[in-house]
Amino acid sequence: MPLQTSPLRGIHDERGAKFTEFGGWDMPVEFDSIQVEHAAVREDVGIFDVSHMGQIHVTGPDATELMQRLTSNDVERLGVGDSQYAAITDEDGIILDDTVVYRLPDENERPTYLFVPNAGTDEATHERWISYRNEWGLDATVDNRTDEYAMFAVQGPSAVDLVESRTDESVGELERFEARNATIDGVECWTARTGYTGEDGFELILPWGAAEKIWAGFDCQPCGLGARDTLRIEAGLLLAEQDFDPEADPRTPYEAGIGFTVALETSFVGRDALAELEAAGVDEKLVGFQLIDRGVPRHGYDITTVESRVIGTVTSGTMSPTLEKPIGLGYVPVEYAEPGTTLQVVVRGQSKKARVETTPFIDTV
Amino acid sequence: MSFDVPDDRRYLESHEWALETDGVVRVGISDFAQDELGDVVFVELPDEGETVAQDEEFGVVESIKAVSDLYAPVAGEIVAVNDALFDAPELVNDDPFGEGWMLEIDSENGEQLEELLTADDYRDQIA
Numbered sequence: 001m002p003l004q005t006s007p008l009r010g011i012h013d014e015r016g017a018k019f020t021e022f023g024g025w026d027m028p029v030e031f032d033s034i035q036v037e038h039a040a041v042r043e044d045v046g047i048f049d050v051s052h053m054g055q056i057h058v059t060g061p062d063a064t065e066l067m068q069r070l071t072s073n074d075v076e077r078l079g080v081g082d083s084q085y086a087a088i089t090d091e092d093g094i095i096l097d098d099t100v101v102y103r104l105p106d107e108n109e110r111p112t113y114l115f116v117p118n119a120g121t122d123e124a125t126h127e128r129w130i131s132y133r134n135e136w137g138l139d140a141t142v143d144n145r146t147d148e149y150a151m152f153a154v155q156g157p158s159a160v161d162l163v164e165s166r167t168d169e170s171v172g173e174l175e176r177f178e179a180r181n182a183t184i185d186g187v188e189c190w191t192a193r194t195g196y197t198g199e200d201g202f203e204l205i206l207p208w209g210a211a212e213k214i215w216a217g218f219d220c221q222p223c224g225l226g227a228r229d230t231l232r233i234e235a236g237l238l239l240a241e242q243d244f245d246p247e248a249d250p251r252t253p254y255e256a257g258i259g260f261t262v263a264l265e266t267s268f269v270g271r272d273a274l275a276e277l278e279a280a281g282v283d284e285k286l287v288g289f290q291l292i293d294r295g296v297p298r299h300g301y302d303i304t305t306v307e308s309r310v311i312g313t314v315t316s317g318t319m320s321p322t323l324e325k326p327i328g329l330g331y332v333p334v335e336y337a338e339p340g341t342t343l344q345v346v347v348r349g350q351s352k353k354a355r356v357e358t359t360p361f362i363d364t365v
Numbered sequence: 366m367s368f369d370v371p372d373d374r375r376y377l378e379s380h381e382w383a384l385e386t387d388g389v390v391r392v393g394i395s396d397f398a399q400d401e402l403g404d405v406v407f408v409e410l411p412d413e414g415e416t417v418a419q420d421e422e423f424g425v426v427e428s429i430k431a432v433s434d435l436y437a438p439v440a441g442e443i444v445a446v447n448d449a450l451f452d453a454p455e456l457v458n459d460d461p462f463g464e465g466w467m468l469e470i471d472s473e474n475g476e477q478l479e480e481l482l483t484a485d486d487y488r489d490q491i492a
Binding site: 018029030033034035226229230294295296298318319321326348 | 403404406407409425427428429430432451
């Protein structure tokens, strides 16, 4: 199957970006250097093309109930312009995906939502919503609009000033996870104070056809998926298919450290399994660690006790550009999850000393 | 994008370069290779006094995004290792054919160098 491409594929190519396949999309991994792009976001501002993220639109009389029953968080808490992070779980409470759910304004005041599944999961998610809607006999329209919307993330300490300078309406007073429509160059953009770097900033969801025009007006460092990965690891944020994978490494929100997305007082697919797990406690959980010895931890490396007994696997790892230290995430039994615990990571056959750290590794918003 | 390919040395298909001076072969990775890897953050090299065979893996260079094995262009004893890379691995990006060199091998067999790619061959490979 040919890879899907962002509306900015040609623009990125002209700018000298390197590309990588991610979730079935051909996306820029690096424009200048991961370190340069990473530093821009931590110290100033950078812009990411995240048009590979899915967009599913849900509206109709029963839209709230459908969203409530298919996402782990409490959708009824959302006023118009609010958003929330949530998990999508199966009957066993296993994370199928993580997502941000936005409650959109609607001129007819119908409940209307847009949620953003991960790259490559939009079709399966759309089918899941349709299938459950039909099974439950709910009155809601579900549209997959991934090919209609581009998405940009403008992130960093200077991001708010930059976005404010481009929007006709003020957006600087929006709280974290608040959003509104704002006009940039005559184009209405859904402008949300969200992002996945640990920094302040906005995510803009805009019509596919306006992507080039809006992107061109942002005079700041373009950033690729490489920097997005190092930034999100430092912030202790999960990457789908790496830090959780329903096929290869099934995990629940409690194991993955996103128990805060689980509203057990609501009724959703997976709720009963998660209620049991919450009462019983988890056996394993995701921890952050720093390598004390020289080396770089990578996805798939074994985590062992100091006696070299294998107890877990690295799910994500990198040399942290901010801390200049090798850091990673991985699942270990809860008795080894306390910050300060000494572990080992097996790097190409050699045991390297590691220490469990509190996440996020850096201060985040 | 065009990459620097000095004519004074030989190359491996795996992107190492080899520069011989009085029977000692200095080894590093090419400009193309460092660009492909991106920001180099870690280099793992053997100790002086160890021996390597031709085409044998002798170490690893890691960038933020990738891990890449390093292969010996010739057989022999390792007589020098560039310790500067342990504290400043970015030298591999900044000056791959100079300060970013990795090790020196006292070559057992001078003819092995002749088996490697010439600069022109290597230019064709990365074109």
